[in-house]
Amino acid sequence: MITNGKKVLKGSGCEAVYTSCEFLLRYITGIGPENGCAIVDKTGTTLYTDMRYMEAAEKLLKGTDVTPVLYKKSEVLARLAGYEKVGVSFNQTPHVEYLTLQNAGVKMENIDQHLSEAMGVKNAWELDNIAKACQIAERAFLKLLPEIKEGMSESEIAALLEYEMRKLGAEGTSFATIVAFGAHAAVPHHETGAEKLKFGDEILIDFGCKVNGYCSDITRTFLFGDDHKHGEFKKAYQAVLTAHELVKEQARSGMTGVEVDAIARNFLNEQGYGKLFTHSLGHGIGLNIHEFPSVSPRGETPLQDGMVFSDEPGVYAAGEYGIRIEDTVTLKDGKVKSFMTETDRNLIIL
Numbered sequence: 001m002i003t004n005g006k007k008v009l010k011g012s013g014c015e016a017v018y019t020s021c022e023f024l025l026r027y028i029t030g031i032g033p034e035n036g037c038a039i040v041d042k043t044g045t046t047l048y049t050d051m052r053y054m055e056a057a058e059k060l061l062k063g064t065d066v067t068p069v070l071y072k073k074s075e076v077l078a079r080l081a082g083y084e085k086v087g088v089s090f091n092q093t094p095h096v097e098y099l100t101l102q103n104a105g106v107k108m109e110n111i112d113q114h115l116s117e118a119m120g121v122k123n124a125w126e127l128d129n130i131a132k133a134c135q136i137a138e139r140a141f142l143k144l145l146p147e148i149k150e151g152m153s154e155s156e157i158a159a160l161l162e163y164e165m166r167k168l169g170a171e172g173t174s175f176a177t178i179v180a181f182g183a184h185a186a187v188p189h190h191e192t193g194a195e196k197l198k199f200g201d202e203i204l205i206d207f208g209c210k211v212n213g214y215c216s217d218i219t220r221t222f223l224f225g226d227d228h229k230h231g232e233f234k235k236a237y238q239a240v241l242t243a244h245e246l247v248k249e250q251a252r253s254g255m256t257g258v259e260v261d262a263i264a265r266n267f268l269n270e271q272g273y274g275k276l277f278t279h280s281l282g283h284g285i286g287l288n289i290h291e292f293p294s295v296s297p298r299g300e301t302p303l304q305d306g307m308v309f310s311d312e313p314g315v316y317a318a319g320e321y322g323i324r325i326e327d328t329v330t331l332k333d334g335k336v337k338s339f340m341t342e343t344d345r346n347l348i349i350l
Helices: 005-010 022-029 051-060 073-081 095-103 112-120 124-147 154-167 182-186 231-250 257-270
Strands: 016-019 037-041 044-049 066-070 086-088 108-110 178-181 202-207 209-211 218-223 282-284 291-295 308-311 314-317 321-324 327-332 335-338
Touching: 005 016, 005 022, 005 037, 005 044, 005 112, 016 022, 022 037, 022 044, 037 073, 044 051, 051 066, 073 095, 086 095, 095 108, 112 291, 124 154, 124 202, 124 209, 124 218, 124 327, 154 178, 154 202, 178 182, 182 202, 182 314, 182 321, 202 321, 218 321, 231 257, 231 308, 231 314, 231 321, 231 327, 231 335, 257 282, 257 291, 291 308
Parallel strands: 016 086, 044 066, 086 108
Antiparallel strands: 016 037, 037 044, 178 202, 202 218, 282 291, 282 308, 308 327, 314 321, 327 335
């Protein structure tokens, strides 16, 4: 396990960093116990937790620079009050906790931007967890395909996919699984429901799972039988697939999110689908399913090796069809590397 306490402290400009936010605890220490907190200073990282987690913490953190100790509120507040400046995520600190820290004399500095940027570049351990989460998601999808039958509901298919991911070792889903039949797919974040599958329907599934807190994100769009009424759908599908692959071929480290988004957006504009591409090309992926960096028309930050984001162009014709093809990808040696290696992006017809 590679922990991130030193990385967070180094760029914070503070004498210490403090958090009680569960995902930030996991980022800094490698684990995220409930009702815990962490302090990072030049001596290392201290994880404060209770007896429910102490045995597991001691085992998991052995050999790292993180020391687990039993939580005592008065000791934590007294320690924090002794620093000249403590870096805190204002976005992830509840107001009541902020007031408690302030009343204890803790001198706080907002480091949200620094935390966001630090989390955007993954270390080897984080990349490995994301790779495992992607592998589980793909393998679960491949197990799902032969189980899909006419008359099944969107919710049934979602439940079966989530069950397969759990069986393969996922600790949970990255977000609520989206399964959309037919025209429902034209709503990018359709709420999975009771709609029954019919021959000839398109199916869009947007899903992902977690490993050690790290997320995967994948979307596949395909047909349940071919009723020969999908000429425009197939044409649009090929355009989306080409846009998706162009990003993998042309995106480079040093390009901004705006420039990478434009690779797909410009192509879809040329093909006449620009107005139907209604969302950003991608978003950062890590402990949160949406995080830094932004790969969008507003993403001004240059992308770096080690960043992880989605490549998900889409076309949505209201009341007719929706298409999205999504991989979780990273930048390595200046080029795009997809974590999705086992599923086909070409149009599948069951």
